[in-house]
Amino acid sequence: MVINETLRLYSPVSAVIRKVGKEAQLGRLVLPANMEVMIPIMALHHDPQLWGDDVHLFKPERFTEGIASATKYNSVAFIPFSMGPRSCVGMSFATTETKIALSMILQRYAFTLSPAYVHAPFPIITLQPQHGIQVMLHRL
Numbered sequence: 001m002v003i004n005e006t007l008r009l010y011s012p013v014s015a016v017i018r019k020v021g022k023e024a025q026l027g028r029l030v031l032p033a034n035m036e037v038m039i040p041i042m043a044l045h046h047d048p049q050l051w052g053d054d055v056h057l058f059k060p061e062r063f064t065e066g067i068a069s070a071t072k073y074n075s076v077a078f079i080p081f082s083m084g085p086r087s088c089v090g091m092s093f094a095t096t097e098t099k100i101a102l103s104m105i106l107q108r109y110a111f112t113l114s115p116a117y118v119h120a121p122f123p124i125i126t127l128q129p130q131h132g133i134q135v136m137l138h139r140l
């Protein structure tokens, strides 16, 4: 739940681009062949119509009943790893690695943000903390 909520609010990849293979109808739009379409992952993850008025709050409990329930069964509302045949091949690896790293840290330390921390998510190819993330570790 914490990992999903982090990926929602701070999606490392903020958008993906796809090329239209052959002319296609998308709702009222006709997309010509070869047109490039940007899918704004970050905007979808921050859309109050999809997530509610508390969209900007960090609330891992949104995912208590899983992703399908959190997105009200709208499969494009949460796509940090993109979707379809060219979605991220590293998804399971990245998620497992994050769980292992977090559990190794939390078995040994409690941590809080340093007062020096300045919240400044900044997209440079991937989303990054502009001034780093200063934390204070407390050995358990």
Ligand code: HEM
Binding pocket: 011, 012, 013, 015, 016, 017, 080, 081, 082, 085, 086, 087, 088, 089, 090, 091, 093, 094
């Ligand atoms: C939290 C971590 C990660 C996120 C959020 C992420 C997200 C994404 C996204 C959104 C795409 C689609 C990009 C596009 O179509 O333009 C992608 C593709 C890809 N990712 Fe990741 N990724 C992560 C970690 C990893 C890791 C750890 C690996 C390798 C071990 C990896 C390997 C790849 C590869 C090879 C593709 C291209 C797949 C293709 O085009 O068929 N990713 N990733």
